Amino acid sequence: MLDVDIEGRIGQLDLEARFDSGSGVTSLFGQSGAGKTTLTNMIAGLLKPLSGHIAVNGTVLFDAGKGIDLPVQARRIGHVFQDARLFPHLSVASNLTYARWAGRRPGTRDMAEVVDLLGLGGLLERKPGTLSGGEKQRVAIGRALLSDPRLLIMDEPLANLDQARRNDILPYLDRLCVEAGIPILYVSHSIEEVARLSNTLVILSDGRTPAFGPVADMLARTDLGRATGRHEASALLEGTVTRYDPDWGLTDVDIGGAILQIPDMAAVPGDAVRLRIRARDVALAVVPPEGLSIRNAFPATISSISSEKGPYAEILCSASGQVLRARITRASVADLDLYTGKDVTVLIKSVAIDRRQRAPALADAATGENAAG
Amino acid sequence: MDFFNLQPAEWQALLLTLKVASAALVVALPLAVLMAFVLARYRFTGHGAVNALVHLPLVLPPVVTGYVLLLTFGRKGPVGSFLDSVFGVTFAFNWTGAALAAGVMAFPLMVRPIRLSFEAVDPKLEEAAKSLGAYRLTAFLTVTLPLALPGILGGAILGFAKAMGEFGATITFVSNIPGETRTLSLALYTATQTPGGELAAFRLTLIAAFVAFAALIASEAFARRLRARMGGGHA
Numbered sequence: 001m002l003d004v005d006i007e008g009r010i011g012q013l014d015l016e017a018r019f020d021s022g023s024g025v026t027s028l029f030g031q032s033g034a035g036k037t038t039l040t041n042m043i044a045g046l047l048k049p050l051s052g053h054i055a056v057n058g059t060v061l062f063d064a065g066k067g068i069d070l071p072v073q074a075r076r077i078g079h080v081f082q083d084a085r086l087f088p089h090l091s092v093a094s095n096l097t098y099a100r101w102a103g104r105r106p107g108t109r110d111m112a113e114v115v116d117l118l119g120l121g122g123l124l125e126r127k128p129g130t131l132s133g134g135e136k137q138r139v140a141i142g143r144a145l146l147s148d149p150r151l152l153i154m155d156e157p158l159a160n161l162d163q164a165r166r167n168d169i170l171p172y173l174d175r176l177c178v179e180a181g182i183p184i185l186y187v188s189h190s191i192e193e194v195a196r197l198s199n200t201l202v203i204l205s206d207g208r209t210p211a212f213g214p215v216a217d218m219l220a221r222t223d224l225g226r227a228t229g230r231h232e233a234s235a236l237l238e239g240t241v242t243r244y245d246p247d248w249g250l251t252d253v254d255i256g257g258a259i260l261q262i263p264d265m266a267a268v269p270g271d272a273v274r275l276r277i278r279a280r281d282v283a284l285a286v287v288p289p290e291g292l293s294i295r296n297a298f299p300a301t302i303s304s305i306s307s308e309k310g311p312y313a314e315i316l317c318s319a320s321g322q323v324l325r326a327r328i329t330r331a332s333v334a335d336l337d338l339y340t341g342k343d344v345t346v347l348i349k350s351v352a353i354d355r356r357q358r359a360p361a362l363a364d365a366a367t368g369e370n371a372a373g
Numbered sequence: 374m375d376f377f378n379l380q381p382a383e384w385q386a387l388l389l390t391l392k393v394a395s396a397a398l399v400v401a402l403p404l405a406v407l408m409a410f411v412l413a414r415y416r417f418t419g420h421g422a423v424n425a426l427v428h429l430p431l432v433l434p435p436v437v438t439g440y441v442l443l444l445t446f447g448r449k450g451p452v453g454s455f456l457d458s459v460f461g462v463t464f465a466f467n468w469t470g471a472a473l474a475a476g477v478m479a480f481p482l483m484v485r486p487i488r489l490s491f492e493a494v495d496p497k498l499e500e501a502a503k504s505l506g507a508y509r510l511t512a513f514l515t516v517t518l519p520l521a522l523p524g525i526l527g528g529a530i531l532g533f534a535k536a537m538g539e540f541g542a543t544i545t546f547v548s549n550i551p552g553e554t555r556t557l558s559l560a561l562y563t564a565t566q567t568p569g570g571e572l573a574a575f576r577l578t579l580i581a582a583f584v585a586f587a588a589l590i591a592s593e594a595f596a597r598r599l600r601a602r603m604g605g606g607h608a
Contacts, residue, residue: 044504046500046503046504071503072500072503072504073503073504073506073507073508076506077504078504079501079504081497081501083497085495085497085498085500085501087498087501087502087515087516087520088520089516089519089520089602098502098505098507098515099505099506099507102502102505102506102507102511102512102515103502103505103506103507103511104506105505105506143505144504144505147504147505147506
């Protein structure tokens with residue numbers, strides 16, 4: 001759906017980006033200064049690459065070889081900027097409909113639907129100056145959605161918000177990613193947002209795209225430590241909620257054989273969910289332990305061990321066909337005599353698992369959710 | 374009460390002044406907005422020279438500006454004779470000439486605040502407008518221009534006030550002809566040069582003060598409404 005292969009140079013940064021992705025949400029992930037905004041501005045048409053091509057859904061937006069360079073107005077890309085960029089002299093309603101009355105976009109999407117999706121009902125008559133940061137971003141997303149985009153770019157929409165505001169807006173993004181019906185390019189330097197929202201992950205590092213692919217595969221790669229952030233290294237488990245125990249406040253999630261117990265989870269039996277398990281929250285045991293407070297213990301097989309310089313080792317284990325990532329000391333690897341192919345028991349503290357989790361934004365997951373609701 | 378009964382000549386001067394200043398404003402303001410936008414948003418060779426030329430009437434003695442106008446737009450001047458022969462428009466010694474002089478003198482005073490207000494509008498908002506499908510002119514008319522309105526209003530007030538009070542360039546270019554080029558300032562000057570004209574001079578002074586005061590009040594009210602419309606802050 002999104003096909004990018006461009007080279008460019010802006011200031012000190014040499015950019016060389018090459019990736020393609022399918023439907024759903026593609027996350028562009030990288031640290032500050034990696035070139036994320038430069039790359040999105042090139043896709044949007046605000047900056048011009050030196051060479052290469054950009055296509056969305058088969059429509060060529062830029063092709064240096066063929067001399068194609070659609071102006072930004074003709075690209076039909078909904079661009080949600082980090083700083084919202086609402087028009088301060090216009091009401092929220094006029095901001096939302098700007099593309100229709102000033103951009104001559106026909107407006108195929110139902111406005112009431114977007115207002116409802118983003119919870120903008122009470123804001124329509126207000127001026128942007130009176131909105132909170134989170135409300136501004138929601139209006140900016142709505143404004144972009146109502147411009148009939150073929151692609152929605154969200155450039156770190158949460159970067160300027162505090163944690164409380166982020167938590168306010170994330171559920172809206174969850175719904176948006178499932179219901180938008182168009183591909184989304186989500187730019188972020190937060191692995192938490194990326195793991196939560198995306199289907200495809202593109203890593204951007206120093207102006208290069210060293211790797212891209214399905215998000216779970218990408219997070220399981222231990223060779224991308226520097227780009228994904230070692231402290232936040234994690235794996236994604238897809239599962240189904242099977243039971244909720246109100247007495248203990250625990251939700252059972254079936255990850256394809258093993259059952260994980262998660263506290264305080266906002267999901268009901270039947271929901272498809274995605275769990276992000278940080279590598280540093282996973283421990284390994286060579287014999288099934290007894291008398292432990294850790295509730296989540298299940299068998300797995302070591303599929304790789306990567307030792308780096310320094311005291312740590314990154315271990316990948318497969319359990320029920322899914323990949324888990326553990327970060328333990330090299331000393332433990334030696335003491336426990338761990339090797340590739342060895343059967344171990346994986347231990348995860350229940351309280352270490354993020355409570356706010358959601359179903360991945362895939363079409364089949366969306367139908368599953370609708371059926372459950 | 375006789376004091377407040379304006380003489381026909383004074384009425385004439387007042388109405389002529391309003392006509393001259395309004396004509397100057399109507400013609401010069403759009404040009405000033407355009408010039409201010411170009412100076413604010415574009416960098417090109419000769420940017421500094423254009424900027425200096427625009428501001429020249431501000432620093433030149435008004436008599437020099439008036440004389441230059443006379444040389445170029447007078448009946449024998451290159452531009453004046455061209456306009457006369459092609460369009461039948463003359464500026465020499467009639468009210469349109471007074472309006473031209475007033476407009477030229479007011480131009481830099483209008484460009485300056487308008488340019489500042491354009492520079493205060495974040496160009497990123499124009500990027501956002503373009504990403505929503507608005508082409509350059511539409512983006513300008515729907516985003517940049519409305520946001521710069523307070524500055525444009527300020528420039529218009531300053532320019533109108535300058536046009537109302539213009540003296541040196543006017544008297545040099547189009548002389549002091551009653552009913553044609555004798556504006557309030559020129560009438561006031563004439564009154565002070567006439568024996569027994571003190572009362573008339575005083576009345577003209579009051580008229581000028583009243584008009585200026587009313588314009589300031591009106592502009593303040595307008596500016597308040599504008600600010601309210603902007604929602605009390607920039608997002």
